[in-house]
Structure formats: structure tokens, C-alpha cells
Amino acid sequence: MKTVITFGTFDVFHVGHANLLQRAAALGDRLIVGVSTDDLNIKKKGRAPIYKQEDRMKIINSLRYVNFCFEEETLEKKAHYISLYGADVLVMGDDWLGKFDHLKTLCEVVYLARTPSISTTEIIEVIGSV
């Protein structure tokens, strides 16, 4: 059983998120997703996500590529979550290229190319300007 783990906010769910999760799932037998909490986003990005964490978790849990998701409370505990869930592969979008190479002692680390021309930030800006 090969376990893949990935992390993200997944706010205002879009096709870039779906592509990332689909490709991550294809790298193993089960996919576990750490969904960052509202508090973590407020601390790191200075604003709360549009969708609250229970709703972001519900959307991620409802995807057929995803076997299980949990709340990621701090960015600094990736090693802990990898061990806790027995992950063999850590997948991150290539906006994080190189940032998690130190975890290669624990598991395989794979950076997947982002889907071009879409992001939550951009969607919020476009909607805000309509």
C-alpha cells in the first residue's frame, strides 16, 4: 500500500486543485490531504479563507481521488504528519519547488507542475472587480 500525502488551503475550489489531487492520487494507492486551518491562513496570509475550514474539508473529502483529510494546524509539522499517516510520497505544487527537499530522508518528495492561469487569489480578484 503506497500512501501519498499533500497539503494546501484549497479555498474556492478550482480545476487547478482538482488536477493536483488527481495527479497526486495516481502516484500511489491512497491519498491523504492536510487542509490548512483558518487560523493558519490568518497567521500566514493575513486573511481568512473565503470558505471556512469545515466547508473546505467537506469539499476535499467528497472527491473520489481523496481517501482521507485532516486539519493542518501548522506548516512546521509536515514531518510529523508524514510519520503519523505513514506517507511514502509527499506531493507539493511546484510553487514550493525545493522547499521540502529536507523531507527526502523520510519519504519521496514530488513537485507537480501547477495548472497554468488559475489560482484562488486571482479568482477572488476577478470576482471583486465585477
Ligand code: CTP
Ligand atoms: N495548485 C495547482 N495549480 C494551480 C493552483 C494550485 O497545482 N493553478 C496546487 C498548489 O500548487 C497546491 C494545491 O494546489 O499544491 C493547493 O493550492 P492552494 O495554495 O490552496 O491554491 P491556490 O489557487 O494556489 O491559492 P492562492 O492563490 O491563495 O495561493
